[in-house]
Ligand code: FES
């Protein structure tokens with residue numbers, strides 16, 4: 001049994017402690033937003049926030065984060081269903097193509113803007129290392145700046 | 155292009171649509187005989203009133219558009235829904251949803267694309283053959299950048315037809331002539347009395363009316379949706395992380411499977427050494443050998459199945475390919491370039507003797523490696539064979555036809571013949587040609603037939619995808635040109651050595667194989683017919699190997715355009731001409747191409763000075779009935795690090811439905827092309843693929859993504875393709891830019907060596923100058 005807070009809800013999961021958080025989320029908790037893309041912390045499709053930090057869940061044994069708060073892409077929108085600022089910027093810039101990589105980018109960007117509200121391009125390059133095979137990079141960059149602008153205006 | 159339609163042209167063209175058409179031609183006959191042929195009759199289905207095969211109106215006025223083409227990121231669901239909304243005269247908003255129909259209706263088939271005609275131009279016997287023969291075969295696939303050109307007109311007619319039926323229903327209800335009625339925003343209004351009825355309240359009556367024979371289409375001048383960028387219908391669910399992909403399918407009682415394929419293609423399973431051990435691993439229910447060639451593990455969760463699969467010790471049989479390395483593969487390409495018996499695709503004039511007698515001859519050889527597709531969503535399929543032997547599949551596939559074939563084949567291998575197959579096509583997490591194959595479906599169906607009564611979801615690990623799946627072929631070309639006194643080519647001779655994709659696809663999937671000769675895909679992009687050259691010879695030499703070759707975004711263009719556009723630059727250099735001016739001269743008889751070339755040159759400010767170490771390169775291609783040109787700007791540092799700073803792109807894709815989607819496809823194609831040009835290669839050692847995941851098969855990331863500017867050129871022509879053209883000129887433009895920056899001509903892809911910066915970042919560095 002591992003205790004976690006997932007998208008604000010405290011729960012305990014009955015999983016082997018070495019099972020990666022990604023598969024606990026997908027298989028034990030039915031949260032399918034985090035994606036499997038590589039399993040080796042390369043692509044970022046599986047990124048979730050663990051205590052606010054963008055983390056590749058595919059390489060995070062669930063036992064290693066007992067007690068932590070985990071936020072997946074499903075947990076970013078407001079309870080009423082309103083998109084988060086980052087998600088809205090993603091829509092405004094029409095970022096996704098296939099969309100498979102995008103939960104990971106949205107999570108990574110959420111963490112980046114928390115730490116660095118007005119990131120420069122260089123800071124973005126440094127922080128956002130996810131892979132998008134469809135090549136949505138120019139729009140991702142625009143959406144990150146747009147989200148930063150939106151957050152600054154609030 | 156007609157000259158390329160050899161006697162096998164028809165079959166080859168069909169197969170190019172995504173790898174399934176050939177399969178369908180052989181296997182699909184007869185299974186749709188009961189479905190209405192023309193597809194535009196309405197019917198009622200509970201709350202849903204289907205006005206025709208493409209369009210359902212619910213009583214609350216919401217509209218469901220049936221788009222029988224796979225959404226794999228290209229925005230086709232949005233584009234075709236826009237066309238319907240335009241003709242139906244409804245706003246393009248969130249009252250429209252798009253579904254991929256599960257039924258294999260003839261109206262959904264790709265017969266227009268197979269016959270290489272535009273639906274709006276089709277008439278007479280061609281339509282009869284298309285509808286009555288090809289349409290009935292259930293050829294439904296998404297590929298060859300053909301969805302807009304094949305479907306926009308039929309869906310326009312569907313929208314117009316439904317609007318006409320709604321008007322007729324309103325006229326009957328209000329007892330007024332239809333001519334006194336007007337539509338707007340999903341309502342019908344009687345102009346003089348002001349009475350108003352919604353589409354929702356009329357839909358049930360309208361659905362039962364006969365469809366009009368030739369409904370009038372909205373004049374272009376009244377378009378409010380087509381040609382104006384609209385937001386993609388699928389994006390809200392995607393940014394929320396909703397489970398829309400095949401990999402996200404979750405069903406009651408589902409079991410999960412992982413798989414291991416042979417490291418050397420063609421090897422068979424000799425023995426599973428530790429079957430008992432693997433069966434005893436947590437959650438494992440089954441270890442199954444499929445077709446003697448692969449081993450699957452079925453478990454309660456995928457994590458358990460994959461963990462157990464890592465434990466597998468498999469003895470694979472020896473094959474002839476066990477000793478094959480990349481060096482050996484290159485040598486095979488090299489000897490194929492010396493072939494005395496290549497297949498001749500084009501022979502105009504007297505190329506051989508003009509070159510033999512010319513005073514200036516330019517010659518160069520080029521090569522590209524094998525490549526996997528590396529779709530972001532790993533390959534997967536979910537199949538359920540019920541106890542009553544009905545089957546259902548959920549697959550992120552480019553082709554329901556391939557899914558049905560895969561289910562039948564896989565279940566058949568387990569001795570089960572499903573009585574019916576329901577096919578659900580999910581969103582695809584990238585496809586690029588990969589998801590037109592039936593391989594994973596057949597594997598999942600085999601397992602589902604063994605585990606009847608439980609759905610089985612099979613997911614390939616990333617390692618299986620990169621190293622043990624399907625590939626774009628390697629290729630080499632020998633290019634020769636004789637230059638005339640003005641420096642322009644008077645003879646152009648191109649020979650490509652590559653493994654025929656048609657031969658490989660057919661040998662894996664079909665009882666008959668048209669063979670490699672005359673495979674048109676091998677020479678796509680090699681002919682450069684738009685360049686005015688009096689003598690031209692285009693040949694190909696098939697180079698067999700053990701590697702399974704498949705359709706891959708832009709197919710032959712993905713290598714040939716790199717060869718040809720690099721080579722044209724080399725000719726320009728020999729003629730001491732500016733690469734842009736040289737191409738302009740060659741395109742003097744092709745105003746459409748010239749317009750695109752000039753537009754990209756203007757966008758890139760061609761000719762303005764650049765700092766030392768920087769350079770620009772240009773390339774152009776006609777493909778998928780579009781013309782695309784790009785200018786790449788690179789910076790090469792003193793230590794050889796090469797960065798693509800910006801890429802400019804001009805595209806004439808004919809009539810554009812959703813401009814923002816075309817721009818996105820150019821951006822995406824360019825990114826795909828930059829990865830291909832600078833980073834990607836599959837290598838072989840002892841017959842097996844060396845690379846296995848993104849740590850050794852690097853991909854572009856944000857830090858090395860160029861800025862991109864796209865201009866859409868409007869030629870007034872009907873729609874062309876957009877999914878593939880974006881990738882086509884990239885590698886040539888970058889190779890030319892590197893030459894402009896450094897004076898170095900690199901003739902093989904990838905152009906650079908990828909070095910590791912840190913865990914997830916890389917940089918690309920030019921290879922050392924050969925001494
Ligand atoms: S799946 Fe975790 S980083 Fe790729």
Ligand code: FES
Nearest residue numbers: 098099132133134
């Ligand atoms: S949108 Fe397809 S991988 Fe990023």
